[in-house]
Amino acid sequence: MYKITLIPGDGTGPEITEAVVRVLEATG
Structure with a gap:
């Protein structure tokens, strides 16, 4: 499993951030 960081x-x-x-x- 990967850990992903999403920076709005x-x-x-x-x-886009909300959809992702x-x-x-x-x-x-």
């Missing part, structure tokens, strides 16, 4: 605002908007978090949570 680092080239990604809040909408949802996808990662859904995939486990």
